[in-house]
Amino acid sequence: SAVISQKPSRDICQRGTSLTIQCQVDSQVTMMFWYRQQPGQSLTLIATANQGSEATYESGFVIDKFPISRPNLTFSTLTVSNMSPEDSSIYLCSVEFPESYEQYFGPGTRLTVT
Amino acid sequence: AQSVSQHNHHVILSEAASLELGCNYSYGGTVNLFWYVQYPGQHLQLLLKYFSGDPLVKGIKGFEAEFIKSKFSFNLRKPSVQWSDTAEYFCAVQSSGGYQKVTFGTGTKLQVIP
Numbered sequence: 001s002a003v004i005s006q007k008p009s010r011d012i013c014q015r016g017t018s019l020t021i022q023c024q025v026d027s028q029v030t031m032m033f034w035y036r037q038q039p040g041q042s043l044t045l046i047a048t049a050n051q052g053s054e055a056t057y058e059s060g061f062v063i064d065k066f067p068i069s070r071p072n073l074t075f076s077t078l079t080v081s082n083m084s085p086e087d088s089s090i091y092l093c094s095v096e097f098p099e100s101y102e103q104y105f106g107p108g109t110r111l112t113v114t
Numbered sequence: 115a116q117s118v119s120q121h122n123h124h125v126i127l128s129e130a131a132s133l134e135l136g137c138n139y140s141y142g143g144t145v146n147l148f149w150y151v152q153y154p155g156q157h158l159q160l161l162l163k164y165f166s167g168d169p170l171v172k173g174i175k176g177f178e179a180e181f182i183k184s185k186f187s188f189n190l191r192k193p194s195v196q197w198s199d200t201a202e203y204f205c206a207v208q209s210s211g212g213y214q215k216v217t218f219g220t221g222t223k224l225q226v227i228p
Binding site: 004033041042043044045048058092101102103104105106107108 | 146148150157158159160163165204208215216217218219220221
């Protein structure tokens with residue numbers, strides 16, 4: 001299993017600004033994932049972050065809008081750039097262990113853009 | 115592309131009632147299947163998973179799910195629900211092989227009335 005923490009837990013931001021969300025895992029993992037959960041909707045994968053390489057983005061998500069860093073095996077950041085109210089959502093990071101294929105999720109960051 | 119359908123968006127049951135939440139997926143290959151649960155104010159956590167073998171899998175807290183390949187279904191069941199089962203339940207599918215994208219259904223909110 002894994003214990004995942006995210007910072008901040010919530011934030012209210014103004015349109016046009018950027019927010020960086022941090023994800024810390026208590027063990028080394030190869031793959032980390034960033035999801036978005038918009039109000040009333042399911043989780044949507046934004047990108048997959050592999051340590052030491054560029055993140056892989058899903059259709060509809062681009063690096064300029066959601067730059068991701070993965071400097072080591074226990075940490076990742078997701079930046080939501082040039083925010084608009086449509087970016088209001090819960091952002092979650094998760095990790096997967098290859099032995100079990102289970103994904104463990106962080107508590108999420110609730111972002112409100114005004 | 116894979117997709118997941120959860121037919122029940124909001125279910126209200128009395129304590130001791132039986133529960134069955136529907137989940138159908140669309141994918142042409144071999145899949146891993148999951149049910150995740152999110153209790154109010156808590157992280158998403160894994161309830162149960164199916165990779166191979168016995169199509170009837172048992173998870174935590176008395177939940178079970180049955181994989182019916184011919185129907186592309188993975189329904190979640192519990193014979194007798196408790197108030198503490200009030201939560202949102204997500205079905206998810208992943209193509210086999212590890213580090214593959216996990217696609218989530220839209221979720222079912224279960225409310226158990228004492």
